Amino acid sequence: MAEIALGLVVDHLIPILFQEASLQKSVHSEVSEIKYELQIIQCFLKDADWRAENEGDTTRDGVKVWVEQVREVSFQIEDVIDEYTLHLVQLPCHHHRHGRVVGSLHKIGRSVIKVKLRSDIVSHIQNIKATVLEIKERSARYGFDSIHHQGNWDSHTWYDPRKGTVFLEEAEVVGIESHGDKLIGWLMDKSRERSVVAVVGMGGVGKTTLAKRVYDQVIGNFDCHAWITVSESYNKMELLEKLMDKFCLPPCMGSNRTAMEETEREKLMINSIRKFLKKKMYVVLFDDVWKVEFWSDIEHALFDNKKGGRIVITTRRQDVADFCKKSSFVHVYMMKPLNLRYSWRLFCNKAFQFEFGGRCPVELKNFSHKIVQRCKGLPLAIVAIAGLLSTKEKTVDEWRKLHDNLSSELESNPHLTGITRILSLSYNDLPYYLKSCFLYLGMYPEDYEINCSRLIRQWISEGFIASKKDRTLELVAQEYLTELVNRSLVQVSKVSFGGKVKECCIHDLLREMSATKMRDLHFGCPWQPYESEPTRLTRRLSIDDAHYVLSTMRCRIKSRHIRSLLIFNKDGIRTIFLETTFSATFKLLKVLDFEGASDVNDLPKDIGNLFHLKYLSVAGTKVKVLPKSIGNLVKLETLDLQHSSVRELPVEINRLQKLRHLLSSHVQITLYNSFVLNGVKLQQGFGSLAALQKLYYVEPNDKLGVDELMAELRKLTQLKKLGIVNLKIRDGGRSLCECINEMKHLESLRVSSVIINEMVFDLDNLSSPPEFLRSLYFRGRLRKLPEWITKLRNLAKLEIRGSGLKDDPIKLLQNLHNLVMLKMAECAYDGEKLHFKQGVFPKLKYVYLQTMAQLNSLVIEEGAMPNLEQLFIWFCQRLKEVPFGIKHLRNLKKLCFFNIPPELEKGLQPEGKYYHVVRHVPEVVFQIK
Structure with a gap:
């Protein structure tokens, strides 16, 4: 775990020292030696981390102390670099107004201070070098640097709740019956081609239990069969030997072999297995x-003999299943946690298996339900906890004691530590850069739906994301998140129209595990006011209950080295941030996030002194004005003002040359649950923010009219997401098109008018629309849809409101083959008929039709929108018949009607003559006023 801190130092912080040209050459040499020694330590630090945690290791305490020293020196390097750069920035500046003599004295004083700072950092670096060499020497002295393979160390016997899963009787299996039927169907299909069935899911979700049940039911239909446990540290030769042993094949060679003979032996083993099969x-x-290389190791032995070979894999990693696709057909079954009903059955079966007829006594139901809910459908946890409770007295006190102390019991109780160990396997398998990203999720409260864009921007600000050639940091971070999802460590809560993860969360027990690791590593601390103070080395704080925490924080927190401060509560924080000591208390902050803390009214006056701050969010707060000192935050990359009270930004914002994301929006709900978006007003010169990638939403103002606004926007050529709102009559035609022409990287564009039914946009002058545009939103009157829309081959989302189009827009849009979502609302179309012809919109999944005053006919030909999943029809009062051809939408999952005329309502009821055309849809929602 120390590898996290050390990895970040080697990859991100050491290069900063090399870039400090003012340092002496001898210091650069010292830094090079430090980097070299740290890289050597890093090579075996992962194994040392494991050994420090292993309770059965006789040298555990010594290794643990050594690992802690490595971590501390990593923190020390980070602090030295951050403190040094901070002091350089805070040096007094030379001002001409003092006159030549006074100005010269200031210049001399500044030079003297800089020399002192260099001397100090040289001294610090020399001390760090001595410490690193001492750590290395100590590791050699005690043999810590001879660590190679963790699999040989675990001599300690611990209770593994999974062991009994392969011996379960049929009656003991709960909640996986339907899953088994599907897998059996895949294994027993008539195909003669070899195929793979991969059961994927998080640790403890029941993959082995399901696989064993299916395996036992199908083996009688095959000529031969084998069950092999692989695990993390498998060896390819041992795997082939196990296969031969299961098939009762004789060994190929003796035990004394050279490297060349090993290769020959492998070939003989593979040929022997192939011949047998x-x-x-x-x-x-x-x-x-665990490893994607697994398939390469066994695919040639288990060859495709065209007799119907079947291979079943259980894994926590989606990429293991995907890798099999290179040479075999693969069925992937995503194993989900049990629902509450099955969880309760499993709990009662185990906790009361010999008492009360397997039923929970009335007096224990309250705490039993709470305990089951904490398990969140994870069979591993349910079985282990219920099994422990089965040995206890069946009293409310015993049940309450376990519920209230479950976190500590998971760490210390021998019957439950196996849960944490099993879950930790997925964490331990991560590379260090993914470990820090995963642990950061533990900074969020329990059951919190995490916005992925917010999380990614925080990761970037923390320095967790490594830059890659030709990819933005945001794209790399998205890849990191996808890998965590594929490793079953992160659960997807919400997906965007384009298929990206929009919101995510982690299982409560994984969060418990990550919280423990965070504290042990000093990585971070989810802190409650009744808990003990964070340690002096704690780097990050998240506070979910801050009714009085922050007002006393200065006297309770001894560390001045906090890098992230996240506040999640919705009330209780008031004007304490007006105190001018905030920047002194948190002087090295990189992330400051108040999102959702609705009682925050003001930001600290001295916030501009937070030189290292990269992420600042007041989203969802009552902050109205940003202090002028915000212009001093020269490293700021994200400024999130969404749903706050900030309406206008000071001109000092224009100095933030590294700002990448400027987010602001305020929603006003109008009649019929429609809404109007307001943005933020910027000052002349904001075009200097050349690094901006996201700017939404911005609007014209008295000081910056439309022409001036467009002139500034034209300079922001790196923009990927742009939202412009509250344009007025005749605004934004030619100048808007000229502006968009310059934005070659634009992926999302949102343009909105103040008065929806006025002629606002004339967009025919756009000569070369951005080729990467994926999302387009218009709100305002259009003469017609511009022809250039047909050139947007990557367009996935199109939303049109209030356009008043006379011609059927489907005819123009029908060649947008990548369109996934189409929304037309607020009289976007004034015609009477919409016609979806055969072959149009092959990828379309969501269609929303709202407030079409004239629409009386909706025709869907067979073969149109073959993948449509949701169709919403709202406030279309003249649409009195069931849409013609709706029966062709065989993939439709949800059909929703709101405020429709009685004739249409009657046609959709069971007694109506049109009911048969929608009865195949799983969910039909009628919301009738």
Whole structure:
């Protein structure tokens, strides 16, 4: 775990020292030696981390102390660099107004201070070097640097709740019956081609239990079968030997072999297995696969003999399943946690298996339900906790004690530590850069739906994301998040129209595990006011209950080295941030996030002194004015003002040359649940923010009219997301088109008028629309849809409001083959008929039609929108018949009607003659006023 801190130092912070040209050459040499020694330590630090945690290791305490020293020196390097750069910035500046003599004295004084700072950092670096060399020497002295393979160390016996899963009786299996039927169907299909069935899910979700149940039911239909446990540290030769042993094949060679003979032996083993399987139907189950290389190791042995070979894999990693696709057909089954009903059944079966007829006594139901809810459907946890409770007295006090102390019990109780260990396997398998990203999720409160864009921007501000050639940091961070999802460590809560993860969360027990690791590593601390103070090394704080915490924080927190401060509560924080000591208390902050803390009225006056601050959010607060000192935050990359009370930004914002994301929006709800978006007003010169990638929403103002606004926007050529709101009559035609022409990287554009039914946009002058544009939103009157829309081959989302189009827009849009969502609302179309012809919109999944005053006919030909999943029809009062051809939408999952005429309502009821055309839809929602 120290590898997290050390990895960040080697990859991100050491290069900063090399870039400090003012340092002496001898210091650069010292830094090079430090980097070299740290890289050597880093090579075996992961194994040392594991060894420090292993309770069965006789040298555990010594290794643990050594690992802690490595972590501390990493923190020390980080602090030295951040303190040094901060002091350089805070040096007094030379001002000409003092006159030549006084100005010269100021210049001399500044030079003297700089020399002192250089001397100090040289001294610090020399001390750090001595410490690093001492750590290295100590590791060699005690043999810590001879660590190679963690699999050989674990001599300590611990209770593994999974062991009994392969011996479960049929009656003991709960909640996986339907899952098994699907897998059996895949294994027993008539195809003669080899295929792989991959059961993917988080640790403890029941993959092995399901696989064993299916395996036992199908093996009688195959000529031969084998069950092999793989695990993290498998060896390819051992794997082949296990296969030969399961098939009762004789060994190929003796035990004394050279490297060349090893290769020859591998070939002989593969050929022997292939020969055995040549004319057989076989099924082989590989349990607990971790590495993507696994498939390459066994695919040639389990060759495709065209007899119907079947391979079952259980794994926590989606990429393991995906890698099999290179040479075999793969069925992937995503294993989900149990629902509450099945969770309750499993809990009662285990906790009361020999008492009360397997039923929970009335007096224990309250705490039993709470305990089951804490498990969040994870069979591993339910079985282990219920099994422990089965040994306890069946009293409310015993049940309450376990519920109230579950977190500590998971760490210390021998019957429950196995849960944490099993969950930790997925964490331990991560590279260090993903470990820090995963641990950061533990900074969020329990059951919190995490906005992925927010999380990614925080990761970037923390320095967790490594830059890659030809990719933005945001794209790399998105890849990191996808990998965490594929490793079953992060659960997807909400997906965007384009398929990206929009909101995510982690299982409560994974969060418990990450919170423990965060505290042990000093990585961060989710802090409650009744808990003990964070340690002096704690780097990050998140506070979910801050009714009085922050007002006393200065006297309670001894560390001045906090890098992130996240506030999640919705009330209780008041004007304490007006105190001018805030920047002194948190002088090295990189992330300051108040999102959702609705009682925050003001920002600290001295916030501009937070030189290292990269992320600042007052989203959802009552902050109205940003202090002018905000212009001093020269490293700021994200400024999030969404749903706050900030309406106008000071001109000092224009100095923030590294600002990448400027987010502001305020929603006003209008009649019929429609809404109007307001943005933020900027000052002349904001075009200097050349690094901006996202700017939404911005609006014209008295000081910056439309022409001036467009002139400034034209300079922001790196923009990927732009939102312009509250344009007035005749605004934004030619100048808007000229502006967009310059934005070659634009992916999302939102343009909105103040009065929806006025002629606002004339967009035919756009000569070369951005080729990467994926999302387009218009709100305002259009003469017609501009022809250039047909050139947007990557367009996935199109929303049109209030356009008053006379011609059927489907005819113009029908060649947008990548369109996923289409929304037309607020009289976007004034015609009577919409016609979706055969072959249009092959990828379209969501269609929303709202407030079409004249629409009386909706025709859907067979073959149109073949993948449509949701169709919403709202406030279309003249649409009195069921849309013609709706029966062709075989993938439709949700059909929603709101405020429709009685004739249409009657046609959709069971007794109506049109009911049969929608009865195949899983969900039909009628919301009738």
